Amino acid sequence: MKINQIGHVVTDRGSKYAVSGAWAQDRAAAEDVLRRVKKARKFARATHNTWAVLLPDGTPLKGDDGEAGAGMVILRMLERAGLRGHVIVVTRWYGGKHLGGDRFRRVQDCVAAYLDAFGPF
Template identity: 60%
Template sequence: MQIFDGIISDRGSKYAVSGGPCGSPDEAKAFIKTLCRKKKFLKATHNSWAVLLADDGPIKNDDGESGAGMVIVRMLEREGVKNHIVVVTRWYGGKHLGGDRFRHVQTAVRHYLDTAL
């Protein structure tokens, strides 16, 4: 598991991105469970994630950040990254970000793909 914390800050919201190998829906659930054992991530407003499974296709979870999982799926598809989960974590800062939140999800995923893979 690789975690990149504090990569984006906007109007009080803070973002982190993490990821690692993942070959099944059960492994995805286990990854999120392990991530949330860290108190900071458990208290996050959103832990949006996605993974492209070689055998089953994409699975995702927005965790309340509507549309974020699909943004991650599209980026993984574009890069051809399979069997690797990417989680974008957001701590809400009190101000709505509107469409900028999607830009921040993309930036976080790009940071992960460029740094970790």
């Protein structure tokens, strides 16, 4: 399974963001994509890897990895795009300053960049 990646989407107050994704037809496949992203040398030291997927049957799965609410942001964008069976992972390297609600805008920027780069699905 091929994982699509955009290595550097945005920087905000020192925090850097990247986005990855791949087809995932079930929980095991989504977890495998997440494991492979985290294992990649470039992403191994990331602070957060938030993710979400709408399984083909409509079951939502998400993980915040310490970024409370970020998985839901990804999930809502997948729902709006009508994209099922595709997991998206937003990676953040913390830059030392809290972003507050702006962190959700950066997650949205990453998902939008991914959908633009690799869609239509």
